[in-house]
Amino acid sequence: MIRDLWLIGIGTGSEAHVTLQGMQALRDAAVILLPLKGEEKETLAILRQRIITASRTDAQVLTFDYPVRDPALPYLERVSAWHDEIARRWQAAMENAAAIGPVALLVWGDPSLYDSTLRIAARLTPKPSVRLIPGITAxxxxxxxxxxxxxxxxxxxxxxxxxxxxxxxxxxxxxxxxxxxxxxxxxxxxxxxxxxxxxxxxxxxxxxxxxxxxxxxxxxxxxxxxxxxxxxxxxxxxxxxxxxxxxxxxxx
Structure with a gap:
């Protein structure tokens, strides 16, 4: 169960693009969810891991495999189903959490600008308290x-x-x-x-x-x-x- 969810903007994946507030949030988090998008995009996970390391956090890092969209579905239905599945995987990953406390997600760019993390968070049951920490936008x-x-x-x-x-x-x-x-x-x-x-x-x-x-x-x-x-x-x-x-x- 995710009671407190912190969405931290990480700019273009450079630790220099994470604000001091964002770095402090990583240090204060109990758990950090880290998406894996397959071997082709392994660099994206490495960049996120580099930011986590730079923050010197003691948070437990839990990975989950990122789903792909179903190209057979109409666009809006495809996106909605994709968001549903991502939310399910967040919750499934949390079953392995050893710590209790805020859960952090590193969001490319700014979580408020052409990003769906907030919409995915709204699908969680029960709905968590969401804290949004902006980063450098694209x-x-x-x-x-x-x-x-x-x-x-x-x-x-x-x-x-x-x-x-x-x-x-x-x-x-x-x-x-x-x-x-x-x-x-x-x-x-x-x-x-x-x-x-x-x-x-x-x-x-x-x-x-x-x-x-x-x-x-x-x-x-x-x-x-x-x-x-x-x-x-x-x-x-x-x-x-x-x-x-x-x-x-x-x-x-």
Whole structure:
């Protein structure tokens, strides 16, 4: 039974992206749940383990195998069933807990931004008391890596996913669009005219890759570099920012 659940944002998997509050929470936790995603993504578990080690915690670390989504189901039903199974595996892992106290989970990025950990936690029975500790978001890491501001002067920012970009394109009137969870390089389906892109993968790590420029000039390079990096490492986490260049003086 999980009575107190602490969700700790870990940025892009670097211990430098975990706040002092997050490190203290790891030290204070009784149990830490560590997902395993198979040999292909073993590096993800290693990165989480590195953060746990850096925190100098005495918490018991319990692993669980991460389920995969059923591709035969419609998208929303597929995601819901996936979340149900993850919640079951959290609870099953806790059957081996020797300690009683707060349970911590290390969440990539920020638990509040395009992450489902909070929705999964709501499926637990009984519902635990949830403490949320934010980390560096992928958006912060991306803009910092490229040394650019997130918004143009007095301009709005639209945050979306690759799936939504493919179905809706760049919303009319939006100056800046940040795209996350895009495994298909959905910018390829846009009219590149007047769009500038800042793309980054493995942000703040030794494998970091950064590409920026007019979309029509660097789009194909991003697709190629992304495919090569994913094949080489077995996984990739990336995001990008698109900004209209209709008025170059307003880029920043």
């Amino acid at each position: 958006i912060q890491a991306l803009t910092a890596a490229h040394a650019i501001p997130l918004n143009s002067i007095n301009g709005p920012v639209h945050i979306t996913t690759g799936r939504r970009l493919r179905s809706s394109g760049v919303p009319s009137g939006e100056t800046t669009v940040v795209v996350m969870l895009d495994g298909q390089c959905s910018f390829q389906e846009l009219d590149p005219e007047g769009l500038h892109i800042w793309w980054g993968a493995y942000l703040a790590s030794e494998n970091e890759i950064l590409i920026e420029g007019p979309l029509h000039e660097v789009g194909n390079e991003i697709v190629q570099k992304r495919a090569e990096a994913r094949a080489r490492n077995g996984w990739i986490m990336d995001s990008y920012l698109l900004r209209r260049e209709d008025n170059p003086s307003r880029l920043f």
